[in-house]
Amino acid sequence: MIIVKLGGSVISNKDEPFSFNEEAVKNIAEEISSFYPEKKFVIVHGGGSYGHPLASKYKIREGMGGIERMIGTSITHQAMLELNGKIIDIFLSKALPAFSVSPSSIFIMKAGKIAYGNIKVIMELVERGFIPVLFGDVCLDEEKGIDILSGDNIISYLEEKMDVEKVIFLMDVDGIYDKNPEEEDANLIENIDEYISIDSSIKKFDVTGGIENKIKEAMNMRCRVYFINGFMRGNLSKAIEGKKVGSIKEADKSYKSHQPL
Ligand code: ADP
Ligand code: IPE
Numbered sequence: 001m002i003i004v005k006l007g008g009s010v011i012s013n014k015d016e017p018f019s020f021n022e023e024a025v026k027n028i029a030e031e032i033s034s035f036y037p038e039k040k041f042v043i044v045h046g047g048g049s050y051g052h053p054l055a056s057k058y059k060i061r062e063g064m065g066g067i068e069r070m071i072g073t074s075i076t077h078q079a080m081l082e083l084n085g086k087i088i089d090i091f092l093s094k095a096l097p098a099f100s101v102s103p104s105s106i107f108i109m110k111a112g113k114i115a116y117g118n119i120k121v122i123m124e125l126v127e128r129g130f131i132p133v134l135f136g137d138v139c140l141d142e143e144k145g146i147d148i149l150s151g152d153n154i155i156s157y158l159e160e161k162m163d164v165e166k167v168i169f170l171m172d173v174d175g176i177y178d179k180n181p182e183e184e185d186a187n188l189i190e191n192i193d194e195y196i197s198i199d200s201s202i203k204k205f206d207v208t209g210g211i212e213n214k215i216k217e218a219m220n221m222r223c224r225v226y227f228i229n230g231f232m233r234g235n236l237s238k239a240i241e242g243k244k245v246g247s248i249k250e251a252d253k254s255y256k257s258h259q260p261l
Contacts, residue, residue: 008046010230063144170230175247
């Protein structure tokens with residue numbers, strides 16, 4: 001089973017509220033359709049300009065805070081359902097049996113991580129040939145009451161609990177760079193393991209915000225992880241086929257996906 005993360009930076013323009021990159025999602029669905037049903041997939045998408053502005057407007061990461069924040073939590077969840085619906089519709093139009101699974105209905109968080117998860121439904125959907133489509137969402141939290149659960153954290157959890165062949169992160173840049181890619185002298189890191197082993201510290205990357213968490217989560221995964229540009233046609237197919245593209249973190253030597261489906 002392959003997990004594909006449709007980054008918020010690919011499916012929407014983060015600077016334009018409620019924008020949706022229909023073309024990019026169509027291309028991604030088309031590439032996936034040429035491998036389905038031989039390969040099994042779980043899709044996780046980000047919040048982009050649907051989730052992030054609302055999550056910060058209602059200060060959801062600060063936890064429970066009265067009726068206004070509760071309403072805001074529901075509004076944010078509904079916005080994510082709207083974005084999720086657009087993605088599902090495109091997959092269905094490409095004859096892919098995408099099936100929406102709300103993370104807030106199956107996970108509970110604690111201290112920024114998933115503390116409880118009921119993923120039996122996801123496993124059984126995959127077994128029957130469906131393509132579960134999850135997303136960064138609002139989430140109940142054991143201490144704060146509520147929090148935001150990122151798609152990247154969901155992927156870490158699924159990778160730990162399921163038999164995952166590889167994880168592919170689709171981003172708006174070509175992969176992981178040695179510093180912020182906006183800087184002129186930034187270099188793409190093709191083999192993350194080699195780079196990390198030089199000083200074995202994640203801090204070696206000059207990273208900002210979401211990308212730091214993404215790299216940390218990936219380094220803890222057992223399977224092979226790709227970071228690729230989701231706007232370049234053919235990239236996703238190359239990653240699915242196991243070819244060299246973007247940045248790669250190799251699978252742990254002791255890890256073997258039991259059923260490389
Ligand atoms: P997504 O929304 O695709 O899940 P993020 O927005 O969290 O991803 O992270 C991708 C962004 O991180 C890119 O747009 C890039 O500009 C930024 N970034 C900052 N530092 C780095 C780095 N060292 N390597 C790659 N991207 C980086
Ligand atoms: C964020 O999910 C979800 C909400 C803000 C509700 P992610 O953290 O996975 O989203 P992106 O990929 O960074 O946009």
